[in-house]
Amino acid sequence: MKMAKSKLVKAKEKVVAFEKIEDTVVGGYTKIEDAFVVRYLAKDGERIEEAEERLKRKREPSK
Numbered sequence: 001m002k003m004a005k006s007k008l009v010k011a012k013e014k015v016v017a018f019e020k021i022e023d024t025v026v027g028g029y030t031k032i033e034d035a036f037v038v039r040y041l042a043k044d045g046e047r048i049e050e051a052e053e054r055l056k057r058k059r060e061p062s063k
Contacts, residue, residue: 034048042051 037048037051041055042048046054
């Protein structure tokens, strides 16, 4: 049983490491995306969230 527990511990460590990498990558992408929206897509004085919502509405076909 000791070997099985050891494998579980190792698997958990790998999952934790993956989650840490994933959080770092997603966080970096979000910063780049926000900078792009602010620089190229937001209108004067518009917040990131407002610009994203406006672009989302513009993309959706009228119903």
